[in-house]
Amino acid sequence: MPALPAISAPWRDRAGRLSGLKLGVFLFALAPGLWLAGAYAADALGAKPITALLHGTGEWAVRFLLLSLAVTPLRRLANWPKLILVRRMLGLTVLAYALIHLALYVIDQNFVLTKVVSEIVSRIYLTIGFVALVGFVVLGVTSTDGMIRRLGKAWPRLHKTVYTLAVLGLVHYFLQAKIDVSDPVFWTGAFLLLMGWRALQRLRWPINPLTLLGLAVAVALTTAGLEAAWYGLASGIPAGRVLQANLAFPDMIRPAWWVLGIGLVLPVIDAARRIWDRFGKGAGKGADRGAGPEARPVRSRPAEAVAAR
Numbered sequence: 506m507p508a509l510p511a512i513s514a515p516w517r518d519r520a521g522r523l524s525g526l527k528l529g530v531f532l533f534a535l536a537p538g539l540w541l542a543g544a545y546a547a548d549a550l551g552a553k554p555i556t557a558l559l560h561g562t563g564e565w566a567v568r569f570l571l572l573s574l575a576v577t578p579l580r581r582l583a584n585w586p587k588l589i590l591v592r593r594m595l596g597l598t599v600l601a602y603a604l605i606h607l608a609l610y611v612i613d614q615n616f617v618l619t620k621v622v623s624e625i626v627s628r629i630y631l632t633i634g635f636v637a638l639v640g641f642v643v644l645g646v647t648s649t650d651g652m653i654r655r656l657g658k659a660w661p662r663l664h665k666t667v668y669t670l671a672v673l674g675l676v677h678y679f680l681q682a683k684i685d686v687s688d689p690v691f692w693t694g695a696f697l698l699l700m701g702w703r704a705l706q707r708l709r710w711p712i713n714p715l716t717l718l719g720l721a722v723a724v725a726l727t728t729a730g731l732e733a734a735w736y737g738l739a740s741g742i743p744a745g746r747v748l749q750a751n752l753a754f755p756d757m758i759r760p761a762w763w764v765l766g767i768g769l770v771l772p773v774i775d776a777a778r779r780i781w782d783r784f785g786k787g788a789g790k791g792a793d794r795g796a797g798p799e800a801r802p803v804r805s806r807p808a809e810a811v812a813a814r
Contacts, residue, residue: 530591534598537565559609566602578702582774600645630680637673694728694764714772721768729761
């Protein structure tokens with residue numbers, strides 16, 4: 506039996522060479538699952554370990570989804586083209602954790618598949634989550650070189666549905682959280698930040714530290730408003746009280762402040778890259794600067810991405 510080519514290893518680049526970036530991301534993708542498995546083996550997940558595993562895998566699916574969507578903004582702002590090498594890996598990691606999430610739900614229902622189907626159909630948050638999972642399966646299956654060639658121009662349109670699937674995943678996260686929605690609010694704010702960057706690109710606004718600062722502030726305020734609206738509609742807590750809690754920094758650090766902190770990283774990265782391009786060794790060599798409408802994407806092989814995003 507012939508040996509598998511070196512490229513089959515996820516930590517190698519297309520030339521078969523070891524990629525430190527891909528190896529690091531691969532190990533990072535494995536780490537949460539290994540930690541959850543170890544905690545389960547050590548009986549450290551509380552009175553309902555399967556429920557803890559269920560929530561943990563779902564949360565990590567959302568986190569890796571947001572990381573995959575952050576690849577394009579970061580590689581352009583930081584002028585780091587090689588980040589494209591890990592986007593498909595991150596996307597497939599989302600799919601893996603989502604599938605494990607579903608499998609754990611089946612286990613939680615004692616493998617009674619009729620009950621699983623009934624619950625998915627009758628509970629709206631489960632229906633939304635299942636639709637998102639089916640979508641991620643489709644994206645994962647069509648992420649290979651062969652499928653990219655077969656689908657042709659339809660491939661980018663199909664994979665842009667990742668944004669809709671992300672919204673569905675976040676809604677599922679909100680609805681299952683029920684009482685404390687701090688984590689879903691934060692990750693929704695992070696999603697809005699990433700989509701805001703894309704909106705600036707689409708509208709051909711200049712991408713510079715000032716516009717990125719404005720984006721961070723605007724998204725942080727939107728996140729605070731979202732949290733207030735959610736609690737007001739879901740639990741009847743007056744929106745004013747939630748907004749007041751957001752202003753109680755640093756006594757109480759609400760999700761909007763964390764979103765602001767993440768958002769402020771973007772203008773810092775952009776400013777650092779501009780300084781490096783002007784005075785450092787990279788001066789005049791950046792081809793993927795993302796500094797405005799004239800920015801040019803780095804060419805990459807299509808199979809390195811799970812979605813055209």
